[in-house]
Amino acid sequence: DGGITQSPKYLFRKEGQNVTLSCEQNLNHDAMYWYRQDPGQGLRLIYYSQIVNDFQKGDIAEGYSVSREKKESFPLTVTSAQKNPTAFYLCASSDRGRTDTQYFGPGTRLTVL
């Protein structure tokens, strides 16, 4: 049963702590993405990776870091430098063509207290 998994569904952290969000896919997709959604807003791209061991900054990369050591995994670390980390985080994956559809995981709701 192919798909994208994100864990955990809900995550709480204290201010000043780094936190890592998990994203795994078994769709054999080369490209993976991280987006952030805030209330009443569209999705904004944080980072994307077109291939293993390569990734690029999106529109709002400040305060975030990623790694792509395996094709199926693209974890996102929200660092203490991110000024407003509380948000809904969405991971997506696609084949490498630009017009290949991006498929999304169920998301992680991060709340920083």
Place this chain on the structure above:
Amino acid sequence: DQQVKQNSPSLSVQEGRISILNCDYTNSMFDYFLWYKKYPAEGPTFLISISSIKDKNEDGRFTVFLNKSAKHLSLHIVPSQPGDSAVYFCAASAPGGGSNYKLTFGKGTLLTVNP
């Protein structure tokens, strides 16, 4: 600077009628457009897409129309069903550049289909 605009935050229609969701864009380089549907606390689900070489694409109850000269696209849902109630996002991408995999999203329109 919002390059993809969904000017109606919400839309309410009766079951069985047509739902029309609108999207405008400002970047003339956009050449590929998608619609996603999203339920609360879930990831978006892909619905339908259209390339700029077409002006219409149909998939079952869903049809997307593209008017390039007006930089406008719309999603028609016929007939509307209560299960269609969700937030609908319009997204667009442009070729070239360092972020050629980037999708630019609108803010979404909340569709409510009343039984």
